[in-house]
Amino acid sequence: MADLIARRPEESLPKQAQLWADLKAAYRFLNNDRVDSRQIGQPHRRWTLEQCAAHPVVLCVQDDSNLRSTHIESDQHVMHSTLAVLPDGRLLGILQQRFCER
Numbered sequence: 001m002a003d004l005i006a007r008r009p010e011e012s013l014p015k016q017a018q019l020w021a022d023l024k025a026a027y028r029f030l031n032n033d034r035v036d037s038r039q040i041g042q043p044h045r046r047w048t049l050e051q052c053a054a055h056p057v058v059l060c061v062q063d064d065s066n067l068r069s070t071h072i073e074s075d076q077h078v079m080h081s082t083l084a085v086l087p088d089g090r091l092l093g094i095l096q097q098r099f100c101e102r
Contacts, residue, residue: 041097048093052084059085060095066102076102 017023029035052058060082067077079099084092 037097037099041094044093045095048084048095051092052095055086055092057087058092059087061085067099078102 013023013026017026062080062082065079065081067079077099078101079097081094082096084095086092
């Protein structure tokens with residue numbers, strides 16, 4: 001499953017999984033409290049920094065996305081992302097991503 005995610009990161013997990021068992025395992029993995037999203041994203045952030053080094057100008061675009069829980073109506077979380085973007089609009093990758101409560 002990991003190789004499918006790496007080859008087609010733009011697709012949703014249900015589209016990437018060839019078997020129901022693979023999809024269920026992926027959701028179980030991502031829902032595990034011992035899984036740290038910072039560790040999962042570290043290789044991508046390192047690769048993005050390497051890509052940035054090859055360009056004289058890289059824009060660091062920041063965005064906040066509100067994430068609302070379906071279980072608790074008043075519970076609201078924010079995902080803060082910093083993207084590395086070239087002046088012509090091409091995306092190099094994610095430099096930082098963190099989650100916090102509003």
